Structures are given as structure tokens and as C-alpha cells.
Amino acid sequence: MIAIPAVCLCVSLVLLLTIIILYKLWWNPRHIQSMMQSQGIKGPSYNFFHENTKEIIKIKNQTSSNAPMDFSDHDIFSRVQPHLYSWMKSYGNNVLVWNGTQPEVVVTEPELIKEILVNRNGAYPKTKREGFLKKLVGDGIVAAEGNKWLKLRKLANHAFHGDCLKDMVPAMIASVGTMLEKWRHYEGKEIEVCGDFKILSSQVISRTAFGSSYVEGIKIFDMLEKMAGLILRNAHKMKFLGLVRTKDETEADKIEQILHESIMGIVRKRRDEVMTGRADSFGSDFLGSLLKAHHEGDEKNQISADEIIDECKTFYFAGQLTTYSLLSWSMLFLAIHTDWQEKARNEVLELFGRDNPNSEGIARLKTVNMIIYETLRLYSPVILITRRTQGKVKLGKFKFPANVDLAIPPLALHRNPDIWGQDAHLFKPERFAEGLAKATKGNPTAFIAFGFGPRTCVGLNFASYEGKIALSMILQRYKFTLSPNYVHSPFAALTVQPRHGVQILLQPL
Helix, strand or coil, rough: CHHHHHHHHHHHHHHHHHHHHHHHHHHHHHHHHHHHHHCECCCCEEECCCCCCCHHHHHHHHHHCCCCCCCCCCCCCCHHCCHHHHHHHHCCCCCEEEEEEEEEEECCCHHHHHEEEEEECCCCCEECCCHHHHHHHCCCCCCHHHHHHHHHHHHHHHCCCCHHHHHHHHHHHHHHHHHHHHHHCCCCCCECHHHHHHHHHHHHHHHHCCCCCHHHHHHHHHHHHHHHHHHCCCCCCCCCCCCCCCHHHHHHHHHHHHHHHHCCCCCCHHHHHCCCCCCCCCCHHHHHHHHHHHHHCCCCCCHHHHHHHHHHHHHHHHHHHHHHHHHHHHHHHHHEEEEEEEHHHHHHHHHHHHCCCHHHHHHHHHHHHHHHHHHHHHHHCCCCCEEEEEEEEEEEEEECCCCEEEEECCCCCCEEEEHCCCCCCCCCHHHHHCCHHHHHHCHHCCCCEEEECCCHCCCHHHHHHHHHHHHHHHHHHHHEEECCCCCEEEEEEECCEECCCCCCEEEEE
């Protein structure tokens, strides 16, 4: 016979579990939704069975995301993030959405975004990375908080700013030169440039940050691209409490292991050079800084082997993806707007002639800089910036509970007609003729292609330098127009990319 106390205990546990499940899956989401609606923040209704996934899939299916666009129109927010565009039209500038039971508020008001990204009191830390995304970037500088972030940021700042950045110029020039040697075989013909820009940006980050070559890092780039593909494929899939392990999750584990082994191979090679006396230091590049902090740093500044791996993954991935995207779209704009191409070429020839670019001249480029800014505005390398509420906060006129995710879509900010005008979707580099502050009408968060505040992307200057050098060297050698074979079909990967590449017709000067 089962003792009555045991039966009571079982019943109590079942009842407690039921209460917890009901609280998490029903009462708390309904409470938060009611709380947000009372403040004017609305959105698609919470649904226990399919969160907002069903609505997202429906909206995306109704959007002809694969169909060609008119390439004179760059109003791509409704195409790249159609669910956010649709919800903002229906519910306003700030929208409550649901990722499972996790509330997320999409924020597009510049003043609120400024408060979030400046994060003076630490109330808005980074959103916690989980699943596939964590396997891609780990717990490195992208996700770290507090003293750990300060330590990693200091290392990255040293490696990608000031004199260290200037020292990278010869390697950037050499990498662009290698690419342009290949282009000589396409003079007078059509060439698809995106593939070459992907290799170029991979070569540059390999040489400048890790003292290696694209060939040595090719397995790393391949694995990072596969992991990014898994992230995209699973972005809006419904999750069933993690009870069933998927084929993609198993694949992600394998990719993560290969990444670890490949990066450790490069790390061991550098370390062994020092240990055997073939080198007298770990070097002054980013990898050298990481190894020095691991082996020689004091207890406060020392970093672990896992942190080295995570930092390498982050900078290999970001160093390739952002510059590849920037150069691809810049070439499209210059191929279409040949008047701006000619203005930029005249500036480059006036500053450098036929010589390679130099740091002093790069700093004086104005027209090229305007073109890059406008490219970044229309085709931001980041399509979503995320934070969360650490505790109860007051954001502007709104009150948020703890553990609410905050999502900021740069594509929406960059097309705000109140800031950029009714022609915000058009390519007009002259917006930046008097600088960024004038272009944004004093709204610093109206342009957040690389973030804003203390966590502005550490690679901003690196990407800008590489972009200016590559465009300058191309303009010195070629005139180019858009091929009639080009199909304008931007799509959202982890950045906005041209689905079918960018085909141009090259004519040597």
C-alpha cells in the first residue's frame, strides 16, 4: 500500500510543476503583454503553441523576397525584414514580439536607442547568446560584459587602432594588388566581384590580425560560413523544449569542433615559434596580443585558451563579412552612378596619382568617404542590434520589467524620412558632404551601421581603411559599368548580401 504522505507529496509536486508551467507559458506572457499594451506598445498576440513564428513565416511567404527589384530603389527594409516592417506599420515605432515565452521589444525611436546603447548604468547588457549563435561567436567580446569585456576590448582596441592600423596598410595593399592581378584577365569583359571581395576580405583579416594567409585560414572561413547558414536556417523554426536533438544541432557540434582544432593549429604555430626561439615575441598583431595576454598577462588581465578561440572566431568572421558586404554594395553604386564614380576617381588620382594609397591620403579622402557612408546607410552590415533589460527600467516614458530583449533594426533607422527625408531610399552621398553629425540632423543614433556608444564595433576603422584602399586602387585602374546580367535581389544573411552577386563590365583606364 502506498503511504498517504507519499501520495500527497506526488500530488504536490505535480501541482507545483503545473503552476510553474502555467506561470511561464501563460500568466507571465499575458501579464507582460497587458503591461506593454497599457503603455502603447502593441504587437502580434502571444501564442503558446507557435509564439510569433507562424506570423513571421506567413509574412515572409507573402513577400516576394526572391523576385528582382528595381536597382534604382534601395528601400529594402520591407524585403529583408518584412515581418518587422509589417508590424511597425500596424503597431507603431515600438513593437512587442515573442520568441517563445521571451518578450522582445523592437525599438526604432532614436532617443530611446541612444539611451539603450550608451547604457550608462549597465541597465541594458548584451542579449545572451544561445544555440547556434553561441557556437559561432562564443563568449568573446561580442557577448562579454563587465571586466571581461573591458579586458577583451582593450586588447582589440590596441590591435585595430592608431599606429597598428597604419602598419596594416601594406598588407591591405598587397592583398588588393593580388586581386587586381586576377582582374587583368577580365578587362573588357564581365566579372562577378562579390566572390573576389570575399576572398580579399578573408586574406586581409588573415594577414593583418593573424599573421597567416587565406589558404591557412580557408577551413576556418568555410566552417564559419556553414555555421552562419545553420543560424539562418533555424532562425524562425519552432523549438520543442529541446527534447529532440536535430540534425542541424549535431552538425553545429561538428563544425564547432573543427573550428576549435583549426584555430588552435594557427595558435600553436605562433606559440611554437616563440618557444623554439624562431621568434623573439608573439608579435604585435591581434593574435600576438591575445597570446601575450594568455601567457604573460597578470592575473587581472590574463585571458584563457577558450577566450582566445572565441576572439579568433569573432574577428575571422566579422573581419570577412562586414568588408565583403561594404565593397560589394559600393561597387554596385559606383557602377550605376558613374558620375559619382568619376568624382571619386578624380579625388583618388589627385591624392595618390598612380601610386599606392598611403595613410595620410586615406585620411583626406572625402568623396570616397561620402560614398562609403551612404553605402553603409542603405546596406548596413548589421541588420539587428540586440540588448536586454537587466532589471526593472524606465526607458523614456516606458517602464519595462527585467529580462525583456530589445531589438534595434538599423535598416529602419536609416530610412526614417523625418531624419533622412522622403528620398531616404535613394543613393545620395551628398547627404554626408558636411559630415555625419550634419547628415543625421543631430540624431547620433540615426546612423548605427557599426553600432553606437561604448560598444561601437571595434573593427569600424579597420573596415573603413580596407574599403578606402580597395576602392582607391580599383578606381586608379578601371572604369566600370553595371552588366545587363545583374539581378538586384538583396537578401538577409547575417548581413544584407546580393543574392546573385554583382556583375560589372571592366574597362582599363
